[in-house]
Amino acid sequence: MVCRALSAGVKSPLLVTLPNSRFPNAELVAALGALTPVYTPLNVREEENKQKLHQLGLLAVGDSDTSSQLEKLVSAYDASFTVCRDVGETGPERMAPPRVAEYIQGAFANGNIKVTVVDDQSVILKDFPLMAAVNRAANAVKEHQARLIRLEYVGEGETQDTFFVVGKGVTIDTGGCDLKTGGHMFGMCRDKYGSAVVGGFFKAIDVLKPKNIKAVGYMCMVRNSIGSRAYTCDEVITSRSGKRIHIYNTDAEGRLTMLDPLTLAKEEALKAKNPHLFTVATLTGHEVLSYGYYAAIMDNGPAKASGWARKVQEVGDEFGQPIEISRLHPEDFAFHLAECEQADLRQGNTKPSVATLRGHQTPAAFLQMASRIDEHGTDSAHPLKYTHIDMGGCEGDHPSVSFPNPLVTLVAGLVLPHV
Incomplete structure (x- = not known):
């Protein structure tokens, strides 16, 4: 879905995650999956000062504590992924x-x-x-x-x-x-x-x-x-x-x-x-x-x-x-x-x-x-x-x-x- 949003030119999509009783981390895993197509290579960011998105919104269907924790973990993993990919891929x-x-x-x-x-x-x-x-x-x-x-x-x-x-x-x-x-x-x-x-x-x-x-x-x-x-x-x-x-x-x-x-x-x-x-x-x-x-x-x-x-x-x-x-x-x-x-x-x-x-x-x-x-x-x-x-x-x-x-x-x- 994120790939489709990118191809349509969307710059600030909202990702709505749904809980699953069988898989307690389903919402986090869904959000992490969305980060893969969002990544902009380091050389593109440096040469063109370009990002694919302005922002990626997250909406967890649950209480405020769940939403806050999800946002915290996704932010940490996003920063982590970026460093990893920048070093590993470039x-x-x-x-x-x-x-x-x-x-x-x-x-x-x-x-x-x-x-x-x-x-x-x-x-x-x-x-x-x-x-x-x-x-x-x-x-x-x-x-x-x-x-x-x-x-x-x-x-x-x-x-x-x-x-x-x-x-x-x-x-x-x-x-x-x-x-x-x-x-x-x-x-x-x-x-x-x-x-x-x-x-x-x-x-x-x-x-x-x-x-x-x-x-x-x-x-x-x-x-x-x-x-x-x-x-x-x-x-x-x-x-x-x-x-x-x-x-x-x-x-x-x-x-x-x-x-x-x-x-x-x-x-x-x-x-x-x-x-x-x-x-x-x-x-x-x-x-x-x-x-x-x-x-x-x-x-x-x-x-x-x-x-x-x-x-x-x-x-x-x-x-x-x-x-x-x-x-x-x-x-x-x-x-x-x-x-x-x-x-x-x-x-x-x-x-x-x-x-x-x-x-x-x-x-x-x-x-x-x-x-x-x-x-x-x-x-x-x-x-x-x-x-x-x-x-x-x-x-x-x-x-x-x-x-x-x-x-x-x-x-x-x-x-x-x-x-």
């Missing part, structure tokens, strides 16, 4: 790493989120060596140099839960020296959608101001370019955790980009109140083959023991954004053990994920092993909850307007209980 030059950092600083200016940007390449090389390796070829171009963006929120009241969310932010993924061919480059500007979801998640927090939580986000912004300085297969690189990583495939760069920031987040989590670590990434084609347009979540032992995956899956069903649960097994960890004495772990294999048995599960095992999160299992003195989210292609097909997925579910599951 092309690799407009959203090169330095410009993502500038955009995020502007998006959270004078708000409730503290933004810190690591832009010193010597610091990135020293503290985040694998992230630096992925960005090595791009680093020769000042406009493409890596940025690590840290977002932090501390809610009112005593902290009950602490969330650390690390997002993959590859602004364009050529595949590196293992380059993508046959048209598979098209749409690779969305390989930064994990970081886009992190940005959107914090924008929802910025608007909703939940109490009793602390949230820390890392947007790992790099460009996986090809050039004389590109990182290659056969390299062995020592990570922040001290683990030596043998590179097998430069197109498996997402797990490398997130690894060192995840290790930093793990270090912080050891001092935090009830921490839960997350990685969010468009990581594997195997996930797309397995689950289509749905994200997959994989818990480690402590997260599984908390029942988080089942809880958030139920939340996703209730909010109209289903999410799938995928399990890790011992062979996923064994797969990443090094095959030579030079290294502790191998990054992957020489095949694409779609041709690899359990191709989307093993990266979750790798991230745990390489960051040493696996040393904090249920039988350790200091267990840490960790969940890997492989988004696959759940944001939809490029270049159509993306679905900020699983952003709705993450906000509903982690943030709304504290609002």
Whole structure:
């Protein structure tokens, strides 16, 4: 109906939502669906100062409290979606790493989120060596140099839960020296959608101001370019955790980009109140083959023991954004053990994920092993909850307007209980 209103030239439509006893969030889901065709791309807004609508009116059929709550949630999700889509959809030059950092600083200016940007390449090389390796070829171009963006929120009241969310932010993924061919480059500007979801998640927090939580986000912004300085297969690189990583495939760069920031987040989590670590990434084609347009979540032992995956899956069903649960097994960890004495772990294999048995599960095992999160299992003195989210292609097909997925579910599951 919103598409029809837009085609008719309507600039201020009124959306009337109806309650449904079977689906308590039906009105919110209907309103969120209306936001997709309303989105105006960032470059159009910047170049033409243009929006599709002057305003979108909401009328909830119910009491005033219901209407007020609906308006509050839709406003928060709208702001969240805009940040997510702006970062995730926009092309690799407009959203090169330095410009993502500038955009995020502007998006959270004078708000409730503290933004810190690591832009010193010597610091990135020293503290985040694998992230630096992925960005090595791009680093020769000042406009493409890596940025690590840290977002932090501390809610009112005593902290009950602490969330650390690390997002993959590859602004364009050529595949590196293992380059993508046959048209598979098209749409690779969305390989930064994990970081886009992190940005959107914090924008929802910025608007909703939940109490009793602390949230820390890392947007790992790099460009996986090809050039004389590109990182290659056969390299062995020592990570922040001290683990030596043998590179097998430069197109498996997402797990490398997130690894060192995840290790930093793990270090912080050891001092935090009830921490839960997350990685969010468009990581594997195997996930797309397995689950289509749905994200997959994989818990480690402590997260599984908390029942988080089942809880958030139920939340996703209730909010109209289903999410799938995928399990890790011992062979996923064994797969990443090094095959030579030079290294502790191998990054992957020489095949694409779609041709690899359990191709989307093993990266979750790798991230745990390489960051040493696996040393904090249920039988350790200091267990840490960790969940890997492989988004696959759940944001939809490029270049159509993306679905900020699983952003709705993450906000509903982690943030709304504290609002």
